Amino acid sequence: MGRTPAHTGVIMTEITPVLTANIEPGRAPLDCAGYERAGGYAAVRKALGEMSPDQLLDLVKESNLRGRGGAGFPTGMKWGFVPQGDDSPNPKYLIANGDEMEPGTFKDRLLIHGDPHQIVEGMILSAYAVRAPVGYIFLRPEYERGADLLHHAIAEAEAAGYLGKNILGSGFDLELHPHVSAGRYICGEETALMNALEGRRPNPRSRPPYPAISGLFGKPTIVQNIETLSCVPHIVNNGAKWFRRLGLGDDAGTKLYCVSGKVKRPGIYELPIGVTLRELVFEHCGGMLDGLEFKAAIPGGAATMLMTPEELDTRLDFTSLDKAKNRLGTAGVIVIDDHTCIVGISLNLQSFFARESCGWCTPCRDGISWIVDILRDLEEGRGEPGDAELLMREMKMIGPNAFCALAMGAEGPMVSALEKFPEEFETHISGGGCPYERPPALPPQSN
Amino acid sequence: MLTPEERAELDEMRSHYPTVRAASVSVLKWLQKHRGHLSDESMRDAADYLGLPVAELDGLATFYNLLFRQPVGERVICLCDSISCWMCGSDRIREHIENRLRLRMGGTSADGRFTLVPVVCLGNCDRAPSMIVGDELYDDLTPEKVDEILGLSDGTNAGAHGGDHD
Ligand SMILES: Cc1cc2nc3c(=O)[nH]c(=O)nc-3n(C[C@H](O)[C@H](O)[C@H](O)COP(=O)(O)O)c2cc1C
Ligand code: SF4
Ligand code: FES
Numbered sequence: 001m002g003r004t005p006a007h008t009g010v011i012m013t014e015i016t017p018v019l020t021a022n023i024e025p026g027r028a029p030l031d032c033a034g035y036e037r038a039g040g041y042a043a044v045r046k047a048l049g050e051m052s053p054d055q056l057l058d059l060v061k062e063s064n065l066r067g068r069g070g071a072g073f074p075t076g077m078k079w080g081f082v083p084q085g086d087d088s089p090n091p092k093y094l095i096a097n098g099d100e101m102e103p104g105t106f107k108d109r110l111l112i113h114g115d116p117h118q119i120v121e122g123m124i125l126s127a128y129a130v131r132a133p134v135g136y137i138f139l140r141p142e143y144e145r146g147a148d149l150l151h152h153a154i155a156e157a158e159a160a161g162y163l164g165k166n167i168l169g170s171g172f173d174l175e176l177h178p179h180v181s182a183g184r185y186i187c188g189e190e191t192a193l194m195n196a197l198e199g200r201r202p203n204p205r206s207r208p209p210y211p212a213i214s215g216l217f218g219k220p221t222i223v224q225n226i227e228t229l230s231c232v233p234h235i236v237n238n239g240a241k242w243f244r245r246l247g248l249g250d251d252a253g254t255k256l257y258c259v260s261g262k263v264k265r266p267g268i269y270e271l272p273i274g275v276t277l278r279e280l281v282f283e284h285c286g287g288m289l290d291g292l293e294f295k296a297a298i299p300g301g302a303a304t305m306l307m308t309p310e311e312l313d314t315r316l317d318f319t320s321l322d323k324a325k326n327r328l329g330t331a332g333v334i335v336i337d338d339h340t341c342i343v344g345i346s347l348n349l350q351s352f353f354a355r356e357s358c359g360w361c362t363p364c365r366d367g368i369s370w371i372v373d374i375l376r377d378l379e380e381g382r383g384e385p386g387d388a389e390l391l392m393r394e395m396k397m398i399g400p401n402a403f404c405a406l407a408m409g410a411e412g413p414m415v416s417a418l419e420k421f422p423e424e425f426e427t428h429i430s431g432g433g434c435p436y437e438r439p440p441a442l443p444p445q446s447n
Numbered sequence: 448m449l450t451p452e453e454r455a456e457l458d459e460m461r462s463h464y465p466t467v468r469a470a471s472v473s474v475l476k477w478l479q480k481h482r483g484h485l486s487d488e489s490m491r492d493a494a495d496y497l498g499l500p501v502a503e504l505d506g507l508a509t510f511y512n513l514l515f516r517q518p519v520g521e522r523v524i525c526l527c528d529s530i531s532c533w534m535c536g537s538d539r540i541r542e543h544i545e546n547r548l549r550l551r552m553g554g555t556s557a558d559g560r561f562t563l564v565p566v567v568c569l570g571n572c573d574r575a576p577s578m579i580v581g582d583e584l585y586d587d588l589t590p591e592k593v594d595e596i597l598g599l600s601d602g603t604n605a606g607a608h609g610g611d612h613d
Binding site for chain 2: 100102103104105109134142143179180181184198199200201259261266267298302336340352355356439440441443
């Protein structure tokens, strides 16, 4: 059997969908009135009508919401770093991060194109909590149509009184502006993103100062992933305890897992956070394509560590993967089969990081391209004894000495491949190159 | 030189940004969209309009993947070569396009109709391999499907025959 992608069809599971409740494949997103009929903007009415910004902040803290953009930082805690009070710097900014260029990740695409009002509502609430009167939505260029949908949603929300001056009589003002980038992975890193928004070359900035203290135009700035923001209305509507209870392990909420690679039903699955890798691959995604065995998976986009069949029972949440010296990252789960070469995977991933390196610092700019050269030699039969050790030593020097987290991201998959699949590197050296089919074949077609 | 019409459109766009500099990328994108690629003249026009040095704008134009400082074909094919697409055979699609259009990755077909460039993950990994042609996303690619998308289904090699320029 070939693949039957579930991309447009969010697979409904035993849980009632939360973030994807309004998303129906093939149908235009709900307009403002439709969104309101589905319970939308009730959270804005409730928060702006009955809660102070600090009460909202405490609620989000209590909910244990952690950032969905890759780092998993507690959202409420980050909001708490924004200086407040009469003598604090103004304006403060809120930025929705919809750059989504992490390989294997496609969840924000669904949220942007499927339910733009949910993002607008999440931004109104988040901006209220940190008292930011201006918000930007940063989108990768391929989501241009999403930008149109967001422009439209923003105009509708303005007309309905949810955006603009003195929203619902609360005295709180907010304007939102989408910005469509011109494509570069590093723009998703929050300090590079702020340079990008200012029209500067998007190299990352040094931290500290952290953006919550000094960010966009030097003002306090909160950057939040699209999925993180989309959780906030539901927390306001249903409470912190409800959100915490959604998770299966120690983390809270539902999670959009994006599954790609060699499974029968790749796609986006909204599930309680903390499902195991086994459940995700073998139950929800229908297992591996016929004739293929599970060899490895990368749990959260290109910048996370390979997992082996022994790790299938690991929960895919922040806490469990931290314990396993891995990271949930973006929950972009890439499933690798026994016909796919781990050295080839490593070469592809490192080529990605080398190409997308912003070039600002030497360890990353020159180091990762050297790693690529060594891997290419291995693939093409020019490998030498000692190459695996060389890769390990050099890779471990790059990350800690580099300026931003991109290089650390490159280290994870490389080091884990060397540690968990040493025999693949050895066969490339002793066998004079790659023993697998080259280039990789197209997947079988489904009808 | 910018025409008055061009200037009016850019003014509208600029009004959405808090500073002139912040509008830089949008201005460059707009010029590229309407003039094909960012020629030296377009860069000078953008610099005049924004009141910024050309060198600074070049720092942006050379940074972003989808800003082109070199001439490109009428339709730019951005083929994803990131992990999920690679695993699902994107190199086969690349070879097919290279053969059909008689070009190499990064090159333009002899008739000027197509340019092929690699692009990082398009956020469409569950339907790998994926590519963008112009503004349209295409996925679950096969060689046959690619021929259809590029208008090569009649078996001719567009690049070889000089296409529209005959
Ligand atoms: C190289 C790099 C790329 C990143 N790309 C993204 C991205 O596309 N989207 C995103 O939300 N976060 C991305 N991040 C993480 C952001 O820096 C930031 O942590 C995040 O947007 C914060 O939001 P959250 O707490 O809601 O996750 C990236 C980080 C790095 C180092
Ligand atoms: S680590 Fe890489 S991406 Fe980050 S600043 Fe250095 S060169 Fe740029
Ligand atoms: S890897 Fe090609 S679309 Fe994501």
